[in-house]
Amino acid sequence: MNSTKFTPRTKEEIDRKWWEIGDYFRRNSLWMLMYCTGCCAIELPPAMTSVYDMERLGMGPMATPRQADVLLVTGYLSLKTLRRLIYTYEQMSEPKYVVGFGSCTINGGIYHDSHAVINRLDQYIPVDTYVAGCMPNTESVMNGFVDLMELMKTKKADGWKRYHEHYDWYKENQKAALGEVEVHDEFHE
């Protein structure tokens, strides 16, 4: 007996439908990695605690990168931090998103002529959305999170796919700025 409601579809269409259902759950329970890399991280505790409560958006803190979804790059990145940040970004499992806070990730900010601060974050790591300000208000931070969820809904938050496609270009930029991406800690002692 032929049913009129079920028509056979291809494997790609079924996968896409499952991915959309997964996106719905993903954007309503994002877990952010606890890593405060720069000055804008001072505006995160009022967002995490009960003042501006980001848990009502579904977001919560997570300790390890292997189980986190969002990497918040809060503020400027010095060269030492960039090496460790690349390790952290590559350890996160996919799909993963990156939000850049402050004007230092956009164009270097007030430290644009410093010998130790990088100027554009999206040359080294794919960035999905930015939050402007120096430093952004906590309400702007919450607005940034809602923007990220909108981007996930309209399927534009695909930074992690870009990292796979243009892997060589990102690696070349990282080597040009850092010299060497591997972290050698032995010499410090």
Add this chain to the structure above:
Amino acid sequence: MTNSMNNVHEINNLMGQNFSLVDARILDAYQVSYELEKEDIHRALTVLKNAGFRQLSYLSCVDWPEEDVIEMVYIVMNWEKALHVQLHAKIDRNNPVMDSVLPIFPGAKYYEREAHEFFGVSFPGNKDHEKQLILENWDDMPPMRKDFDPRAYSDRKFTKRPMKRDYEIQDASSNKEREIKREARANALRTGGKE
């Protein structure tokens, strides 16, 4: 603190009797500054430490490329008498070597390591002061010297975001007279029209 000027005079007498000072200056009731020869620094620090200046507050360098010297600065503090004493000493800029003050103030270990990294001064007597503390894989000259240009380093290594240029300069030469007039007006403003 009615007896703070007495403290200042006491220290002045102590330093004047024991050392040949190149320069002595009283900055206010709580601060004095002396300039000594390089060889007298260790003896001066020991004398001051026995007189109650037990805390080393700051140790650093100032770079004077025109005079071809690097000036070392040591600042010590006495909590009982509320006095900061600055000691300055000039060393040669092309081969800067200064004996370490670790035996007197053990807290100077990381200050000297940082002075080596940023100015290139070596401190024999402080083992492993040549390891990098704040910079990592640094490949250029010591960054706090006056001939290092951080803007050129940043332009060379980090790519910038291109900004839109939506104006154009019409005639570069006609700006020269306006610039000269503007500079003269600015000079007059700076001195209040007195010169």
Add this chain to the structure above:
Amino acid sequence: MRELKLFLGPQHPGMHGNAAVHMYVEGDIIKRSYLLPGMLHRGFEKGMERHSWVNNISLIPRVCVVEPDINEMAFAQGVEMLAGIEVPERAHYIRMIILELARISIHMMAYGGLGSPTGNYTLMYHAHADRNSILNIFEKITGHRVYHQYIVPGGVRKDLPKGIEEDIHAFLDSLESRYEEYRDLGIENPTLLKRIKDTIMLPEEVVWELGVTGVGMRSAVNKPYDLRKVKPYARYDQVDFEVPVSDYSDARARVDIKLKEVVQSISIIRQALKKMPKGPVRVPLGPGQSMRWTVPKGSVYSTVESSRGEFGYFIVSDGKTHPYRVGVRGASYPQGLLGIEKYLPGTRIDDAALWVDTMGVCSPEIDR
């Protein structure tokens, strides 16, 4: 047992700020440890030489992120000492109010920071809610929540807005009424007491050997060595306050001193609001434009008592429009670098994060 190398790395939920501690552990006890600074290095001292004296005001507060007003105060004081400017009376009292509000906010943040490594999250939530009220008051006075750029050489930028005194009094009343609850939650909580009582001791000879100042010094040496009493600046000699000390120097005593300092700060703010005279708040710096203003030659070291100790700026000027050299003495430099190398071994791994919090190690001012 074998020695194992661990990183209490930059990415860690218990770490305050972006610094790593490398340690060699055997079982649970730390054998050797080093701090890895430099992840927040921005090249401040070089950047300050490239901005003029007045332009530096925008760069200065960013040196220490959690308490930016001490930077502005130390710089403004140093420049005024070099140039011989006298600041009006009302500006002194306003500066005192801003500095004490900043001290309350960072003591609250440090007290709440006890909660995160020990699992007492309620304490962290309450403390950050109170700190947020202070940041809202700062927004009304200065225009920005965190980086105020308000204390400038020559006074303060603008007068206090109308109606701010009622807001400050309302906030101070609410904080005082919850003081007992804060003590119950944190320092008299038996679960937390087991972690901080009789641990992380700081003997007196260590203080003199490393050069530790601030709360650590006052708890170990048992004398009121506070820069506000010993060399008073900004009219601290006209208000009545005490400096709490303690004779037994463990982690609990230091947290206790911080809470008592919050009470003293509340009383200082109330007295200053009452005694403030009316008048101008800013003095022009010199003839002509302030962007081209020059400062006479000299070198000065100006100090301010921050919540972590003696915070100093060493300013050298050679008579031009830009400073020649500015050196920053971070208040937590001794206990951060030397203290972790010499006195952290012997404690357990879980106490390392508590050590960093109760000793008051703030990483941006170590690496500037």
